[in-house]
Amino acid sequence: MTRLDAKRLEIAELIAVELGFDDLEGMGVVDRAMIDQHTDEAIDCCAEHLAIPADDKNSNIRLRHLLKQHTILYKL
Template structure:
């Protein structure tokens, strides 16, 4: 499991507890799907560049910390991909993505 996958798993564990579902590993398929959906929505909605940002002030301190770490890993992953492309001769600027 990559670092970003591990961080997402930590977020999902916390969300399962906050939803009152208990341990992530013991969830039914339906409950696990609900946690996965809520996790994806939380990660997307609490991002600083989200087009429709959620009010994440209600999130507890641990969840906010995990979300910050997750975003940092996303940025790192993006930067590593850019560096790899540059090494392969695919040099471009972010403004070229439009």
């Protein structure tokens, strides 16, 4: 697994927890597809959201940090 893949997995795990799932391992196919879709969407739009300062109303600080790391790894 590349560092980029590992970072994506970390983002997916955080999104799964935020959506009320315990972890990715025991997840069904439909639920995992939903998490993957949310992960892809978060990654695709992260540049737009990272330009906006975080606040306690609209963002998870850890998720923003992970997305920033993913963007850096993607550019390598």
